[in-house]
Amino acid sequence: MHIKENIEKLRYDIDEVCNEIGTNPDTIKIIAVTKNVNIENIREAITCGMSNLGENRVQEFLNKFPIICDNNVKWHLIGHLQTNKVKHVVGSVCLIQSVDSIKLTQEIDKKARELNIIQDILVEVKTSFEETKFGISIDSLNKVLDEISGLSNIKVKGLMTIAPKVDNEDEARPYFKIAYDLFDRLKSVNQSNIKMEYLSMGMSGDYKAAIKEGSNMIRIGTAIFGERKNKELHCE
Numbered sequence: 088m089h090i091k092e093n094i095e096k097l098r099y100d101i102d103e104v105c106n107e108i109g110t111n112p113d114t115i116k117i118i119a120v121t122k123n124v125n126i127e128n129i130r131e132a133i134t135c136g137m138s139n140l141g142e143n144r145v146q147e148f149l150n151k152f153p154i155i156c157d158n159n160v161k162w163h164l165i166g167h168l169q170t171n172k173v174k175h176v177v178g179s180v181c182l183i184q185s186v187d188s189i190k191l192t193q194e195i196d197k198k199a200r201e202l203n204i205i206q207d208i209l210v211e212v213k214t215s216f217e218e219t220k221f222g223i224s225i226d227s228l229n230k231v232l233d234e235i236s237g238l239s240n241i242k243v244k245g246l247m248t249i250a251p252k253v254d255n256e257d258e259a260r261p262y263f264k265i266a267y268d269l270f271d272r273l274k275s276v277n278q279s280n281i282k283m284e285y286l287s288m289g290m291s292g293d294y295k296a297a298i299k300e301g302s303n304m305i306r307i308g309t310a311i312f313g314e315r316k317n318k319e320l321h322c323e
């Protein structure tokens with residue numbers, strides 16, 4: 088594996104897209120997705136400046152969290168979260184990106200209140216009609232945000248979305264645009280615990296398209312760590 092070279096190439100490519108669209112590359116946050124990646128390789132990525140790590144499964148996060156104990160490293164939960172596992176991640180991850188139901192927001196709020204903290208979250212929105220995808224439908228988004236306004240121990244920092252798999256990443260742009268338009272519209276929402284700051288969209292195969300549509304947080308696994316084994320198992 089050539090993690091250092093991969094990260095250099097990734098940064099170069101991000102710079103190039105940003106130049107093209109007139110965006111400052113420093114405004115794009117990279118989340119290094121470490122699912123199926125061993126500790127040694129994660130450490131190498133950290134050495135190369137990756138300070139935000141993303142896991143999509145709670146158990147894998149719990150295995151790694153105590154080992155990677157570096158105060159400069161922040162963890163993100165990016166995969167579907169079951170309500171019975173909320174207690175394991177609240178307070179340990181800086182951002183739960185995959186919040187996709189009212190029930191989940193309530194559970195996170197409850198646990199955060201017990202810990203006397205405020206947990207930052209992103210609301211995952213479904214921008215395509217694929218049945219298998221998690222995420223809140225566009226139609227229910229306002230209702231969910233209304234519910235959240237009554238929860239004082241969570242703070243919504245933005246939206247997350249996963250585009251459907253397409254052959255050419257430009258085909259994903261309409262889905263990213265939908266998410267951007269929602270994000271942009273919600274910036275004017277006047278609720279103390281909702282502040283649209285992050286739009287998390289774009290993975291190894293489509294981050295360029297996502298940046299072109301206004302993403303400021305990309306979640307990158309393969310382009311940093313190489314192809315995963317068991318890819319189909321862990322990529323819902």
Ligand SMILES: *Cc1c(COP(=O)(O)O)cnc(C)c1O
Nearest residue numbers: 120143165290291306307308309
């Ligand atoms: C695995 C995963 C990623 C990263 O995928 P790559 O294609 O390897 O970059 C991003 N987001 C989520 C939610 C994931 O599960």
